[in-house]
Amino acid sequence: MYLLDANIYINFYDRYYKREYFPSFWEKLPEILNTYVIIPSIVVSETYHDSSFKEWLEENYTTDLLQHEEYVDNWASIIEHVSSCGYYKKEALNSERGWAQYRIADPWIIAIAKEGNHTIVTEELRNPNLNSNTPSRNAKIPDVCDQLGIRCIDMNSFFREINLRV
Numbered sequence: 001m002y003l004l005d006a007n008i009y010i011n012f013y014d015r016y017y018k019r020e021y022f023p024s025f026w027e028k029l030p031e032i033l034n035t036y037v038i039i040p041s042i043v044v045s046e047t048y049h050d051s052s053f054k055e056w057l058e059e060n061y062t063t064d065l066l067q068h069e070e071y072v073d074n075w076a077s078i079i080e081h082v083s084s085c086g087y088y089k090k091e092a093l094n095s096e097r098g099w100a101q102y103r104i105a106d107p108w109i110i111a112i113a114k115e116g117n118h119t120i121v122t123e124e125l126r127n128p129n130l131n132s133n134t135p136s137r138n139a140k141i142p143d144v145c146d147q148l149g150i151r152c153i154d155m156n157s158f159f160r161e162i163n164l165r166v
Contacts, residue, residue, distance in 0.1 A: 001036065001037065001038050001116065001118045001119070002036050002037050002038070002118060002119050002120070002121050002158060003037070003038055003039075003040065003043075003109050003112055003113050003118050003119070003120050003121070004037055004039070004043070004120075004121045004122075004158075005043075005105070005106070005109060005120065005121060005122035005123070005124065005141060006043050006046050006105055007122060007123045007124065008121050008122065008123065008155055008158075009043070009053065011123065011155060012025075012029065012053075013050055013052075013053040013056075014050065022166065024166040025166045028164065028166060029060070030060040030061070030062075032162060032164065033057075033060070033061050034060075034061060034062050034063060035162075036162050038063075038066050038112070038116075038118065039057070039061060039063070039065050039066065040065065040066040040067075040068040040105070040108060040109065040112055041065040041066065041067055041068055042068040042103070042105045042108050043105050043109065044057060044065060045103075046103075046105055066112065068105075068108040068111075068112065071108065071111040071112050071115055074111035074112070074114050074115050075107055075108055075111040077111070077114075078099070078107040078110050078111050078114070078144065078148075079093065079099060079100055079107060081144065081147065081148065082099055082107070082139050082144065085147060086132035086135065087130050087131065087132055087135055087136060087143070087147075088135050088136055088137075088138075088139050089135045089136065089137045091137040091138075092135075092136060092137055092138055092139040093139075095137070097138075099139050106139070106141050107139075107144075109141065110141065110144055110145060110148070110150060113145070113150050113151075114148060114150055118151075119151040119152070119153060119158075120141060120145060120150065120151070120152045120153070121152075121153055121154070121155060121157075121158040122141045122142065122152060122154070123154060123155055124140045124141050124142055125140070125142070126140065126142040126143055126146070127140055127143055130143055
């Protein structure tokens with residue numbers, strides 16, 4: 001199963017696959033989501049999601065949203081990893097968008113993927129200069145996944161793996 005980062009949904013409805021231009025994609029998307037994807041409630045609740053997309057999701061995703069709070073122990077271990085691995089400054093956890101903020105979906109997605117051995121799909125890019133000599137102010141999903149042995153791919157790899165054709 002796959003967990004999609006919020007930026008993937010934003011790609012769908014705002015950046016690359018707007019409904020008026022890609023109706024065949026939107027016809028296939030419910031089956032894709034219901035067959036291959038687990039959607040945590042925190043991903044849907046992130047404030048920058050378009051309300052019409054949230055409504056569309058309520059109408060088309062027939063599986064219950066995953067309650068991310070059930071993964072709080074794994075979430076805590078992700079936060080502890082970011083805190084102690086030496087690759088990140090305190091801002092990676094404590095800033096307004098830092099991962100220790102309960103409302104930030106990224107560490108929850110990783111916690112869920114770790115527990116269920118799922119694949120994360122994100123458009124975040126790995127930090128090629130990440131090292132303990134110059135710690136980063138921002139944790140990125142692909143880097144933390146690499147550190148923890150969690151599979152992480154981009155959107156086109158996801159489309160290839162599920163054999164999407166529109």
